Amino acid sequence: MGLTLYQKMRDAHEVRRFKDGSSLIYIDRIMLHERTGSIALSNMIDEGRGIMAPEMVFSTIDHIVDTRPGRPGGTRMPGGQVFIDEMRRTTGELGLRLFGTDDARQGIVHVIAPEQGIALPGITMVCPDSHTCTLGGVGALAWGIGSTDCEHALATRTLRIASHRQMRIRLEGVRPGWLTAKDIIIHLICRFGAGFGAGHVIEFAGPVVEGMEVEERLTLCNMGVEFAAFTALVAPDRKTLDYVRGRAFAPRAEDVPEAEVQWMALASDADAVFDRDIAVDVSGIAPTVSWGTSPEHATPVDGLLPGEPGLEAAYRYVGLEPGTPILGQPIDGAFIGSCTNSRLSDLRRAADLLRGRMVPASVRAVCAPGSTAVKRAAEAEGLDAIFRDAGFEWHEAGCAFCFYAGGETFAPGARVVSSTNRNFEGRQGPGVRTHIASPETVAWSAVNGRISDVREVLL
Ligand SMILES: CC(C)[C@H](C(=O)O)[C@@H](O)C(=O)O
Numbered sequence: 052m053g054l055t056l057y058q059k060m061r062d063a064h065e066v067r068r069f070k071d072g073s074s075l076i077y078i079d080r081i082m083l084h085e086r087t088g089s090i091a092l093s094n095m096i097d098e099g100r101g102i103m104a105p106e107m108v109f110s111t112i113d114h115i116v117d118t119r120p121g122r123p124g125g126t127r128m129p130g131g132q133v134f135i136d137e138m139r140r141t142t143g144e145l146g147l148r149l150f151g152t153d154d155a156r157q158g159i160v161h162v163i164a165p166e167q168g169i170a171l172p173g174i175t176m177v178c179p180d181s182h183t184c185t186l187g188g189v190g191a192l193a194w195g196i197g198s199t200d201c202e203h204a205l206a207t208r209t210l211r212i213a214s215h216r217q218m219r220i221r222l223e224g225v226r227p228g229w230l231t232a233k234d235i236i237i238h239l240i241c242r243f244g245a246g247f248g249a250g251h252v253i254e255f256a257g258p259v260v261e262g263m264e265v266e267e268r269l270t271l272c273n274m275g276v277e278f279a280a281f282t283a284l285v286a287p288d289r290k291t292l293d294y295v296r297g298r299a300f301a302p303r304a305e306d307v308p309e310a311e312v313q314w315m316a317l318a319s320d321a322d323a324v325f326d327r328d329i330a331v332d333v334s335g336i337a338p339t340v341s342w343g344t345s346p347e348h349a350t351p352v353d354g355l356l357p358g359e360p361g362l363e364a365a366y367r368y369v370g371l372e373p374g375t376p377i378l379g380q381p382i383d384g385a386f387i388g389s390c391t392n393s394r395l396s397d398l399r400r401a402a403d404l405l406r407g408r409m410v411p412a413s414v415r416a417v418c419a420p421g422s423t424a425v426k427r428a429a430e431a432e433g434l435d436a437i438f439r440d441a442g443f444e445w446h447e448a449g450c451a452f453c454f455y456a457g458g459e460t461f462a463p464g465a466r467v468v469s470s471t472n473r474n475f476e477g478r479q480g481p482g483v484r485t486h487i488a489s490p491e492t493v494a495w496s497a498v499n500g501r502i503s504d505v506r507e508v509l510l
Pocket residue numbers: 086087114179180181182195454
């Protein structure tokens with residue numbers, strides 16, 4: 052019987068298989084950020100434990116640090132400075148790499164991992180952060196862990212994982228030019244339900260995935276955890292190899308040929324058995340936005356809001372009515388950023404829609420590039436000027452606007468179209484109503500001052 056991509060990667064890293072089917076897995080690389088990583092590292096120091104392979108640990112400061120231009124206050128999160136200070140102290144004491152706020156490699160952990168070549172095809176990676184699944188987009192077996200597991204991984208370079216079920220989602224059909232990976236993943240979560248991936252590893256495959264750029268695959272895998280999956284993956288291909296080559300922590304030039312042969316062999320066998328094998332035709336998928344308080348509360352942008360029972364609390368929070376259109380809903384805010392959609396390709400596509408246009412004064416629009424490197428690259432090609440001229444605030448790299456670190460937010464009750472991945476109550480701040488969507492939908496809605504259909508301009 053053939054093996055799935057996931058099974059091959061697991062087997063290649065398996066130190067031991069237990070009777071219950073779980074496995075002890077060798078961990079290649081570990082990433083940390085100040086919100087959770089600082090806690091794991093202080094515990095390690097307090098317990099007198101050493102780090103098994105310090106050179107394989109990569110840390111950054113992204114979550115609670117302000118993204119305001121210049122970051123004048125460090126962080127506005129009450130009590131937040133201690134996480135930043137602890138991250139600096141503990142990484143210093145333990146001799147770990149830290150991409151701090153003064154480092155050109157700083158950024159949202161899941162954005163810098165592929166960007167710096169830390170995430171690579173075929174490696175195992177963990178980080179105490181749920182969106183570590185993003186890295187499946189480059190063919191890494193990567194998943195989010197809790198603090199205790201993080202300490203275990205730091206101390207032993209291994210982790211025990213359960214035996215996961217296998218799901219493949221094959222994306223087929225003709226993808227319209229305006230249809231983004233974000234629309235597709237929100238559509239899938241809405242169609243199958245936010246719990247559909249529970250207990251599974253999801254492999255995204257099929258011609259539409261093969262046609263996607265690597266940064267789009269990162270967006271697709273990013274929301275694997277919003278599908279409740281253990282993680283998500285895309286098999287590496289030529290595009291992945293081109294993407295990875297030459298990045299700072301990728302293999303050295305002389306090792307590349309051998310590595311690439313190994314990476315290209317990473318694919319599910321033709322006779323691999325999946326517990327669920329689903330084909331989805333993307334041809335009919337519309338630009339998709341969330342309306343409620345779960346990513347599964349979503350709708351085609353030109354659809355009417357659903358009226359099933361059980362959605363009352365969500366409707367109350369968002370201040371909308373079943374049976375009404377989402378299209379045309381006036382908005383107060385627009386946000387482009389987060390580990391889902393803040394890479395250079397996202398900013399370019401949004402800028403294309405903003406060029407020569409202006410966001411109305413009633414809308415507060417913010418862009419926080421995913422990393423300092425993305426920010427600088429965007430500035431080098433003049434994207435910052437396009438965003439600013441359109442009325443967007445141009446921020447530093449970080450998470451703060453995505454998850455309300457405690458400071459940066461929109462006004463209570465504000466309706467915000469956002470390129471992020473979560474929309475539960477208060478996610479972007481007290482009372483803020485988040486509609487998750489593609490960066491294109493965010494940009495186009497921002498200039499119109501209402502939730503808008505990108506097909507008006509991109510068809
Ligand atoms: C703070 C962190 C642990 C959290 C996560 O794990 O996802 C954050 O990144 C988020 O998106 O809510």
